[in-house]
Each structure stands twice: as C-alpha cells, then as structure tokens.
Amino acid sequence: MKTLVLDIGTSGLRAAIVHPDGSLSDLHYESFPPHSPAPGLVEFDASAMYEAVHRVACKALEQHDVTAVGLTCQRASTIVWRASTGQPVGPGLGWQDLRTVGECIMMRHTHGIAVAPNQTATKASWILKNLLNDDERHSNDILIGTVDTWLVWKLTRGAAHVTDHTNAAVTGLTVASGIQWDETTCAAFDILPTQLPRIVDTMGFIADASDLPGTPPLMAIAGDQQASLVGQGCITPGQAKITFGTGGMLDVYVGEHTPTQSSRSSAGTFPIVAFSRDQQLHYGTEAIMLSAGSNIEWLCHDMGLIATPEESDAIAASCASSHGVMYVPALVGLGTPYWDYGARGSLFGITRGTTRAH
Incomplete structure (x- = not known):
C-alpha cells in the first residue's frame, strides 16, 4: 500500500511516494514563489499552481500505483473562482498579503470581530468587493477556498468543494471550535456560506482524484x-x-x-x-514568525548579498560576531507576540567596517 503525498508550500511544491515502512521515493519538486507587485502585496497564479501540482504528481506516479492521496498545504492563502468555468477571479492572495490591514481594524471597531490579514476572511472579502460586481458577488457560481480547497476541486474535476477542520479553523470564518462556519461572521464579511467549502475530517475518504492517473482516493487533507x-x-x-x-x-x-x-x-x-x-x-x-526563510531568499534573490541560500551559513561562519549589527526580520510585519503589521525589516548598528558577513 503506497500513498501519494502532495506538499504545497509558500515558495515551492513537491510530490512523493510514501511506502508502508515510511520511506520516501520519487520525490519531485518545483519552485513556485509568490509575486509581490507592490510592498505588502503577496499574490500567486492559482491556475499555474495547479498545473505545477499536477506535473509533480504525475511524475511521482509514473512508476507506482497508489491506494491513497494525502494533501498538505500552506494555510489561509485564498482563491475565488467561478464554478462554471473553473477559472480564478484574479490572483490568489497569499497568507502574507497585507492589503486588508485596514479592513481588519474596521471589522474590530464596527463588528467586534477580531481577524488578522493573514487569515482568509478579509482576503476573500477583498476579492469579492474589488474584482466582482454586485450580481456576481452574490452568485452561487462563485466559490471560495484556501489552497487545499482549490486543489481538491481541481483534482476531483469539480466534484468536491471541501476543506478540512485544520484549514477552516485558520480562516477567521468559523465558530470558536472550528467545527463549522460562523454565519454571523460570514454575513459581516458579505460572504455567502454556500460559497464556502464543506468542512470535512482531516482523515478519511474525501473524494476520488479523477484528474490523476488511476483515480486514487483522496484520504487526508491538513494544513502544513x-x-x-x-x-x-x-x-x-x-x-x-x-x-x-x-x-x-x-x-x-x-x-x-x-x-x-x-x-x-x-x-x-x-x-x-x-x-x-x-x-x-x-x-x-x-x-x-511571519518571515523566516523568506529573509534568506530576500538576501539572495532581491538584495544579491549571497548567491544561494546555502551560502548564508558559510558567510555567517566567517566572522566571530556581528559586531553590533542587528536585523529585525519584519519584511511583512511582526507576528507573535507583537502582531505589528506596520513593522518593517530594519538593519541597525551598521558602521564603515560592516561587511556582508556581519
């Protein structure tokens, strides 16, 4: 009994075969970083994401028949799409996207609802209000979901519009227990509960992945x-x-x-x-912590201070101390314990003697 596992991260995605003894084989990976068209904005192409997921899944399945598929995904990143066409309404909004900070503040003051911009609620609301007209926004042809929901819908060729409790509970749209959608909260965000996915167990039969070779059953969904x-x-x-x-x-x-x-x-x-x-x-x-490995990617791909992420270790080891240089890793604000979305990444203590290694 072998299982196909799909792991969809924020900057890359992979597929692998898990064998009964727990070993992995046929690991296939594709880089899939989000786009940042302006400060504070984090977007991705949901259709391109599924195409990449389908490619790595099919590669992993070339030499194997599997009895189950398991899916784990980045959480809270949000896609809105039309059921009739299967096409997304605009870009997907990544969990790090900060465009809805103002709406979060307004919801707390006007409705007493505490929600963060790294949750799904305001992201879905933003797409509905800014990319659709009134008639479209309240149509049952419009579907809302996190990454797991979108991928399951595509893998099942539209047969299943679902999410599991681990993903649903971080959307900001459920009751405190996370077992069901909160209709009062949904109404405050002008989201129809019928546009949201059905919430299912993390473990158990969900649907057949008919878009994959052999139509294996999807047996587990979980947030990463x-x-x-x-x-x-x-x-x-x-x-x-x-x-x-x-x-x-x-x-x-x-x-x-x-x-x-x-x-x-x-x-x-x-x-x-x-x-x-x-x-x-x-x-x-x-x-x-809102930014961890993304800080290393930023140093590499945007600042050009290192050639590869791996190089960071060798360069850091080349000096005994930072000589007073300090870095605040707040590229998209600060998370626990401060939750300050206005914070920005900062370097302190720089002198004429500061080098890349410091």
Whole structure:
C-alpha cells in the first residue's frame, strides 16, 4: 500500500511516494514563489499552481500505483473562482498579503470581530468587493477556498468543494471550535456560506482524484503546520514542534478540550485545530514568525548579498560576531507576540567596517 503525498508550500511544491515502512521515493519538486507587485502585496497564479501540482504528481506516479492521496498545504492563502468555468477571479492572495490591514481594524471597531490579514476572511472579502460586481458577488457560481480547497476541486474535476477542520479553523470564518462556519461572521464579511467549502475530517475518504492517473482516493487533507505537528508525533498534550520555512511556526498539541475563543491570546498565540477524525476535533496553539526563510531568499534573490541560500551559513561562519549589527526580520510585519503589521525589516548598528558577513 503506497500513498501519494502532495506538499504545497509558500515558495515551492513537491510530490512523493510514501511506502508502508515510511520511506520516501520519487520525490519531485518545483519552485513556485509568490509575486509581490507592490510592498505588502503577496499574490500567486492559482491556475499555474495547479498545473505545477499536477506535473509533480504525475511524475511521482509514473512508476507506482497508489491506494491513497494525502494533501498538505500552506494555510489561509485564498482563491475565488467561478464554478462554471473553473477559472480564478484574479490572483490568489497569499497568507502574507497585507492589503486588508485596514479592513481588519474596521471589522474590530464596527463588528467586534477580531481577524488578522493573514487569515482568509478579509482576503476573500477583498476579492469579492474589488474584482466582482454586485450580481456576481452574490452568485452561487462563485466559490471560495484556501489552497487545499482549490486543489481538491481541481483534482476531483469539480466534484468536491471541501476543506478540512485544520484549514477552516485558520480562516477567521468559523465558530470558536472550528467545527463549522460562523454565519454571523460570514454575513459581516458579505460572504455567502454556500460559497464556502464543506468542512470535512482531516482523515478519511474525501473524494476520488479523477484528474490523476488511476483515480486514487483522496484520504487526508491538513494544513502544513498541523501535518508536521502530527507527523513529528506530537499527539500528547504539551508536545511541540517548530518549523522554519517561508515563515516560522511553533505549535503545541493541547488535546480535545475546545478553545473558548478563535482569536489570538494576550500572548499573541492562536488556537488551532491539530487534526480531526470521526468529527472529533483535537486542538493546539500556535505562535507565528511571519518571515523566516523568506529573509534568506530576500538576501539572495532581491538584495544579491549571497548567491544561494546555502551560502548564508558559510558567510555567517566567517566572522566571530556581528559586531553590533542587528536585523529585525519584519519584511511583512511582526507576528507573535507583537502582531505589528506596520513593522518593517530594519538593519541597525551598521558602521564603515560592516561587511556582508556581519
């Protein structure tokens, strides 16, 4: 029994075959970085994303028949599309996109709804209000989803418009438990619940992936951080993992106790759904660093201070200390514990003697 696993990150995507003993083979990767057309904006081409996912999936399946497909994705990045054509309405908005900071502030003051720009709620609302007219915006032909929802819809050729609890709970549109959509919140954002995906368990049969060779069943969906939490064996309360990718996320497994609120705590952490099975939800809490590996990519691709990300280690090791040079990694604001979206990346302590290594 082999499983095809699809891992869709913020800057790249991969497919691999997982064997019964847990080993991996046929790993295929494609870089897929988002675009930043202006400061604070982070966008991606959802159609091109699916084409890349389909390519790596088919490559992994060339030598194997699989009995299941598992999907893990970046969370909260948002796509709106027309069911009748399968075409996205404008670009997808990445989870790091900050264009809706003002709307988040307004929603807190006018409706008492605490939502962050790195959640789905204001991203979907922005697309609906800015890229569609009134008639289109309230049409059931318009579908809304996060990356997992979009990819499942494409993999099943439109048969399944779903998301799982781990992804739904970070949209800002569910009740505190994350088990269902909050109709009051949806109404405040002028989003029809019928435009949102059906929420399903993380584990269990979801639909057949008819757009893949052999039509294997899709058996699991999870947000990337929750997938790594469970994958690292953190299923006892108090166990934790930290992941550094585009961002940095520290997650702690809490258990089956339902959180009392869906918004962030005074410490700047968020409750999350760790996974769900048979409609039983398991929870965790998460701290977020908005820019981690993306800082290294910025130094490489935009600033030209290093040729490759790997070079950063050798250059940093070439000097004994930073000699007072400090860097604030706030390329898209600061996350836990400050949650300051107005913060910007800064270098301090630069002198005439400062070099690339410092």
